[in-house]
Amino acid sequence: MSGQEKALKTLAVVGCGVIGNGWAARALAAGLDVRAWDPDPAAGERLYAAIDTAWPALQRRGLAEGASRDRLHFTTDLEQALEGADLVQENAPERLELKQTLLARLDAELPTSVPIGSSTSGIKPGELRAKCQRAPQRVLVAHPFNPVYLLPLVELVGGEQGADAALQKAETCYRQLGMRPLRVRREIEGHIADRLMEALWREALHLVNDGVATTEEVDAAVVYGAGLRWSLMGTFLTFHLAGGEGGMRHMLEQFGPALQLPWTRLQAPELTPELIERVAEGCEFQAAGRPVAELEARRDRFLTELLAVVERYWPEAEGLEGRI
């Protein structure tokens, strides 16, 4: 972006818990001015401490030109925090009424051209905007993942009220923060990522509740197996590879029937011809003409590099066998 006008020079962080602090750290490392607000004066100290904790990792990732921890300003005065902000990121606790009231206040005070992203895990944009009077469409879901200063995903949900302009602007801002915006087509509780994680989490709780496994056994079942693939490819492309040269189509023939089996507490959708087509075509788009063998070779090169890294971090490297 150097040499051209940047959309985002100042980020206002509204609400300084773990997530808000993560946004502040990411923005500082990207060379921005950050103005942070929290009603609790003690939050300021925790914010500065969190930035210090995150900073070594951000330095290893590479700081942007001009990046400095000195460009952080904390205040308990909301109006002051919003001054000059190009983007506002709201990170209040996940309580609907609280967020609605705070977002209405932000909407009332900010120029209508400033997008407001909410770090909500699961609330839909239509609900977030309910009390906003001026420009409700610029209130968006912008849901990041912990640690925000390292994980690139941000889910953007504009909702049904035509938030295209705000979405466009917000997307540019988040890309400038080094993130990967994922636009979610439809308002849905939990967006996309948290629906997936929540399904895993609920099944994991059932396993522990039923006495099938301990927490560390459940974690080990992820970490030493499928978890190794999930930073490179998701469930769909993974199964595309499991299908061999026939890809997802063959995989659905072979493992589709397992959807009928009581392998989880969750009921699966029926594998209609339409669903099969949608899934198979999706995977073929993702494969982009690359044969499965090529995708496998790329996966294997990645996995050997990943294993060399992660083996140094697994608990057994610290003599804590199995405590994953």
Add this chain to the structure above:
Amino acid sequence: MSGQEKALKTLAVVGCGVIGNGWAARALAAGLDVRAWDPDPAAGERLYAAIDTAWPALQRRGLAEGASRDRLHFTTDLEQALEGADLVQENAPERLELKQTLLARLDAELPTSVPIGSSTSGIKPGELRAKCQRAPQRVLVAHPFNPVYLLPLVELVGGEQGADAALQKAETCYRQLGMRPLRVRREIEGHIADRLMEALWREALHLVNDGVATTEEVDAAVVYGAGLRWSLMGTFLTFHLAGGEGGMRHMLEQFGPALQLPWTRLQAPELTPELIERVAEGCEFQAAGRPVAELEARRDRFLTELLAVVERYWPEAEGLEGRI
């Protein structure tokens, strides 16, 4: 293990599809003799090709002393394949009757001291053994993950018929193959890992079926977010860190109520005091006295290294933006 007697010198691989071939590659790289059987003569050619495909990755991982692709012998004669085997790995298609018949034949022909591991994704040991007459207890679930020659997890399920001796011996063998055996306490359809993966997979299918997201959007929601953490820590330890210094106990207070929300199609268990205790104590055991800040610092060091690796493999590195 060098200098001492090894439990496993010869592995018999029974059934040569993607999984059987993966076992053969892993065992050859570990310096074993491998005898492989498949009723289809054409499977032999595919097996040798699969070994050649896997070999560069295995070389990068480091071959054991004496490891050689020449130590692979393929035959369509089952008796010949079983000769001298210290461990037999069965990888027939996932059809109960077929597996039961094949396992009964293996049980009839093999010395009773030889453990028989079945690579079944979801069938319980009690069902697998149903037709075995001689030593049914040595028939175990030994469920690996694709690619078998790189992913270390193997789920071992002994079932309720007292398979302790066979389990012990099998576990030693799998460790010799560089794997991480996870003993599953109870027989349950889908064991542990596939219950978790199946929950994710079913939720993902619902999202695509409902038109909420495409396959690549679902995959992106994993890969650029939570998927980055899953090779280091599972759901439980991840949420322990999300709880800040209060760990899992605080996290359950804060996000436990989300279990009531319709964030997935899956119903969650009730968060009883007993379940809370079991989960919190499990996480505290996993943390092994390390404060959350220490676990976070370790996670961040890992993530910066992981990002440096995986960014070179994500599709955008090949100009295929978003096709994850």
